[in-house]
Amino acid sequence: MSVANETIINKMMHELKVVKEEPNNKEKxxxxxxxxxxxxxxxxxxxxxxxxxxxxxxxxEMKAMxxxxxxxxxPSTSGSKxxxxxxxxxxxxxxxx
Numbered sequence: 179m180s181v182a183n184e185t186i187i188n189k190m191m192h193e194l195k196v197v198k199e200e201p202n203n204k205e206k207x208x209x210x211x212x213x214x215x216x217x218x219x220x221x222x223x224x225x226x227x228x229x230x231x232x233x234x235x236x237x238x239e240m241k242a243m244x245x246x247x248x249x250x251x252x253p254s255t256s257g258s259k260x261x262x263x264x265x266x267x268x269x270x271x272x273x274x275x
Contacts, residue, residue, distance in 0.1 A: 186220055196210050
């Protein structure tokens with residue numbers, strides 16, 4: 179559902195009007211200026227629909243990030259020994275001394 183730009187601008191004007199009514203109340207001013215900032219970001223996001231599409235994650239990328247493809251590509255390490263012999267090492271971990 180899309181909101182008309184005019185509606186967003188009217189909301190911004192309302193928030194600024196509230197700030198203008200009590201210029202000495204810094205806490206209230208910051209709250210309403212934050213609302214204006216959020217409304218500005220909404221307008222700016224509507225102007226960049228192509229950029230948003232570039233950043234979408236495909237289903238294949240999501241599976242890869244979730245590790246569903248990672249188990250297929252990793253070799254099995256159960257029962258395998260390192261072929262490198264380290265004279266001073268006590269185990270396979272780098273923290274084994």
